[in-house]
Amino acid sequence: MSKPKLQARLAALSFTEKIKILERLRDRELAIAAAGLRRKAAKESGDVKGSPK
């Protein structure tokens, strides 16, 4: 499906359905941000998977 068609399809959803998608996107962003923080903390403590200690 082309991007404009996908956007039109998403835009046509009800506000309730769109909010559910927003919440999934938000949870994903927060999970990615938290993973980044975990990696940073692990790196700072030298506890990075696969890296020499």
Next chain:
Amino acid sequence: MKATLEAINKMQADGVIGNYAIGGAVGATFYLAPAATVDLDLFVTVPGDTGLLVNLAPIYEYLKSRGGVEQDEYIVVKEWPVQFLTPANALQKEAVSQAVSTSVEGIPTRVISAEHLVAIALETGRAKDHTRILQFVEQGAIDREKLKDVLERHGLSAKWRGFEQRFLKGPQ
């Protein structure tokens, strides 16, 4: 979001806030394909607001006493960080008064109109605001005549022409 809106509506019913309307990325999602955001921008009128300094403390105190948690410029209300904004000018006041009634999972709420969202984004003028305006234009989500009317009434016509020239017409 359902629980967040229920809490906001209860706060309104309790007289802590007057009218309110959703703006920002969540407001834009009412008209466009959903785009990731982590917060809810809420324009609120406050009873007794004289237009000078608006005190948001009663809102924060009300919500904190019901489990809300302050986090930077937000207060987290039932999982959603909410930023309370008081209308700073005539455009924003009109945006709240002319907001569109809708609902989320059966919970009534109000969203700023597409044309007012575009006008506010134009006025704010950050890169992400320009991106949002382009999304409204590209997805055909605005009534051009209504937008023209809003822009004219709030002195934003010249700014819009500049935006059109820069982003919609390309190099001459």
